[in-house]
Each structure stands twice: as structure tokens, then as C-alpha cells.
Amino acid sequence: MRKRTLLKGLFLVILITPGCKTQVEPTKEIRIPVEISTVSLGEIKKSLDSSGDIKAELEVRVFSKIPERIEIYYVDEGDTIHRGEPIARVLAETIQHGVEQAEAGLAALQTRQVNLKSDFNRTRNLFKVNAVSKQQYDAVESQLESLTAQVEQAKAILATALSQHKDATITAPISGIIGKRFLETGDMAMPSLPVATVVQMDHVKIQFEATETDLGMLSLGQPSEVMVRSYPDRIFSGNVSKISPVLDPLTRMAMIEVLIPNSDHILKPGMFAKIRVTTGLLKDLIVIPRHVVLEHTTLKRENGQDQVLKDYYAFVVNASSKAEQRKLEVVYADHKSIAVRSGLSAGENLVVSGQKNLRDGVAVMLAGTGEK
Known part of the structure; x- marks a missing residue:
């Protein structure tokens, strides 16, 4: 009896099943969230x-003309200095002695010159009255000329010694600031080594x-x-x-x-x-941020040389809320912006965020709104 009841139930299920219809919900269209901005004309600075x-x-390196040790520095780095003011001084004892010797030598020659001039004047007066011979007169005149030449030479020697003594004080050739000191007091200054720089x-x-x-x-x-x-x-x-x-x-x-x-x-x-x-x-070009552009680089060989070709693409959202990929003709690009000659029109909706997830024709919606 139990077996007969189960068979009847199974028969009823078989009869009822063919009449049932399955309810299938329609598939929703997937929309990619993006952010957009309206394309407009602008300007961009071309730069290098x-x-x-x-x-x-102006930076001038200052050297010592005399190879001697630095006796004193008058300035330090960062000090303001005017042209002709002292920077440092080297030891000048030997030079000072040379100056003193030159002065003493010149003084001795000048004293002899004064005495010889007196002798010459006296001899010349005697020669006029025929008291001395022409030979005696010429001899005194020759001695005076020789001594005068020696005096001039001694003056030149003294001038050289004084110039060397002056060179012992190293001065600024221009006005400015002491940029760097290369030596310290006691160091050996050389004509080939700068003492300081003035900037x-x-x-x-x-x-x-x-x-x-x-x-x-x-x-x-x-x-x-x-x-x-x-x-x-x-x-x-x-x-x-x-x-x-x-x-x-x-x-x-x-x-x-x-x-x-x-x-x-x-x-x-x-x-x-x-x-x-x-x-x-x-001016008067479409200027867009560089980060919204997709760049595609290819390598092309022309005339035996490899050339790098770069194409630029951007996405816009059309009236049907679909993404459209546009190839851009770029006039100029820098690290921030790109100036476009063609490929975009003023007033279009440019995708500025989410463009890397798009392909041509895909449906989009505004990010964070759930709306198209």
C-alpha cells in the first residue's frame, strides 16, 4: 500500500513539472565609473x-706675486671688501732689506752727483777762461754723465724694490665678497696657488x-x-x-x-x-592635463635608423554615456599639459579619471553618483 502511494506521488510530480516555467532576470549593463571635465580653449607656455x-x-681668484709665507689675513670668508683693500700680507723682511739697500745706494750716488756737479761747474768756468784744457773739461763732463746714469739706475732698482714691498700686501682686484680662503696664516703662498676668491x-x-x-x-x-x-x-x-x-x-x-x-x-x-x-x-588651443592622456610608444625604422613614435589618446563621453577613444594631434607637450590641434572639440566631456579602465564604446557613469 505504501509503495502504491509513492508511485502516485511520483506520477503527479512528472505530470506537473512540464507545465512549470523558470523566471530569468535580465542582465544589467556594466558601467565603468569615471570623472569628466569640459574641454575648453586655453593657452600654454612653451619652455625648455x-x-x-x-x-x-663675477668671480676672481687672487694670487700672491711673492712666494713667501702668509704673515696675516685681514679678511675672512663672507666679508665685504672694496677694490684695493688688503686681503693678506706675506712676510717681507728680505724685501724690506732690499728696499733699505736700494735707498742707501741711491743716496750715496746722489751725494756723489752733487759733488761732481760742483766740480763740473767749476771746471766749466775755468775752461771758459782757458784755465783748464779741453781734455780736462771733457773728462769731468764724462764722469758726471756716467754718474747721472748710475743714479737713474739706482732709482729704477729702488722702484722695483718698493713695488715688491707693495706686492707683499695682497689686495682685492675688484669690490665684492670674500668667497673662499684657500690658505691660513703661516701657510706658504705661491704664485700658482690662489690665496682667496672675491665674488x-x-x-x-x-x-x-x-x-x-x-x-x-x-x-x-x-x-x-x-x-x-x-x-x-x-x-x-x-x-x-x-x-x-x-x-x-x-x-x-x-x-x-x-x-x-x-x-x-x-x-x-x-x-x-x-x-x-x-x-x-x-594661445587659443585646447589644453588638457597630461595625466588624462594615454600614450602609446612604438619603434619604427626609417632610412636605416630607429625612430621612436609616440601616439596620444584620450576618452570622451558621448550623449549615450559611452566612452569614445580619440587619437590626438599634439602641438606641444610638457610635463604638466598637452596642447591639442585636433581630436577634441571645445564643450566635449573629457574623461579625466578612470580612463585606464576604458575601451572604445564601453558604457560609463559618473563616479560616486551611480548615474550615467
Whole structure:
């Protein structure tokens, strides 16, 4: 009886099952969250970036003309000095003795010259009245001329000795600041070894090399921005002051110099600086942040040489909330922005975040809203 009941139940299940229909929910379209910004016209500064060491506008190394030990330093590093003021003095005892000897020798010759002039005048008067012979007169005159020449020679010797004595005091050739002292009191000064440097720091300069390609964009007077590590939040302004008229034949590079006002002497020679020279201004172009652009680099060989080709792409959101990939024709690009000639139009919705997750035609929604 129990078996018959189970068979009836199974039969009823078989009869009922074919009439049942399964309910399948429709699949939801997946939308990628993005952030957008409206494309607009703008402007961008064309620039050339480089780096270099800061140098004083003028730096002069000062040497001792006399190989002798330093007797005293009158200045220290950082001191202000004017042209002609003493920096140091070397020992000058030997030179002083030479001056004294030259003075004594000159004095002795001048005394003899005075006495011989008296003899000459007397002999000349006697010769006029035929009291002495012509031979005696010529002899005295010859002695006077010889002695006069000796006096002039002694004067020259004394002048040389005095000049050497003056050279024992090392003076500043220009006005400025003592940048560095290379010796200490008691050290041996040599004509080949600088004693100190004098720098003028009211302006400082930065020198860097530019390629042949970059050289065509540079001109005198172009504004420049300078950044140093010591003052990361401050930008110093300067201008291109020199462009080398020749290129290095080995590197094909030209030396460029930028001059920066430095009246407060904040910028120090030897500092490492980054420099950006503004070479032009592009206006009325679509300018977008560089980080929103996808870059694709390929290597192509032309005329036996490898060339790197770089393509730029961006995504926009169309009226159907779909992502459209656009290839951009780039006019100019720097580390922050890109100027676009074609590929985008003013007023379009540019994807500025989430673009790396997109492909052409995928549905999108605004991030954080759940809406398209």
C-alpha cells in the first residue's frame, strides 16, 4: 500500500513539472565609473627645462706675486671688501732689506752727483777762461754723465724694490665678497696657488648646454624660472643673457647663460638649480592635463635608423554615456599639459579619471553618483 502511494506521488510530480516555467532576470549593463571635465580653449607656455650649478656673476681668484709665507689675513670668508683693500700680507723682511739697500745706494750716488756737479761747474768756468784744457773739461763732463746714469739706475732698482714691498700686501682686484680662503696664516703662498676668491653676488648666473634643436627656440632676454632645493616653495626669475655663438664639435651643444638678480644674496654659488626658460606662448588651443592622456610608444625604422613614435589618446563621453577613444594631434607637450590641434572639440566631456579602465564604446557613469 505504501509503495502504491509513492508511485502516485511520483506520477503527479512528472505530470506537473512540464507545465512549470523558470523566471530569468535580465542582465544589467556594466558601467565603468569615471570623472569628466569640459574641454575648453586655453593657452600654454612653451619652455625648455635644464639644470646647472649657480655661479657668481663675477668671480676672481687672487694670487700672491711673492712666494713667501702668509704673515696675516685681514679678511675672512663672507666679508665685504672694496677694490684695493688688503686681503693678506706675506712676510717681507728680505724685501724690506732690499728696499733699505736700494735707498742707501741711491743716496750715496746722489751725494756723489752733487759733488761732481760742483766740480763740473767749476771746471766749466775755468775752461771758459782757458784755465783748464779741453781734455780736462771733457773728462769731468764724462764722469758726471756716467754718474747721472748710475743714479737713474739706482732709482729704477729702488722702484722695483718698493713695488715688491707693495706686492707683499695682497689686495682685492675688484669690490665684492670674500668667497673662499684657500690658505691660513703661516701657510706658504705661491704664485700658482690662489690665496682667496672675491665674488660679486648681486647677480648670479646659471650655465647649461642646449642641443641644436633647442638652440633654435632660444633668444636673448627670454624669461626664465629658477628653482633650488634650499627654497622649494620659491621661484626666482631671470633672463637669458648669453648664447654661445659656436657649438662644441664633439657634443653639438651650445652653452647658454641665464642671469638672475640676487640683491639679498640668497642664492649661493655652488647651489644646484633647475631652470625653465620660456620660449613661447601658444594661445587659443585646447589644453588638457597630461595625466588624462594615454600614450602609446612604438619603434619604427626609417632610412636605416630607429625612430621612436609616440601616439596620444584620450576618452570622451558621448550623449549615450559611452566612452569614445580619440587619437590626438599634439602641438606641444610638457610635463604638466598637452596642447591639442585636433581630436577634441571645445564643450566635449573629457574623461579625466578612470580612463585606464576604458575601451572604445564601453558604457560609463559618473563616479560616486551611480548615474550615467
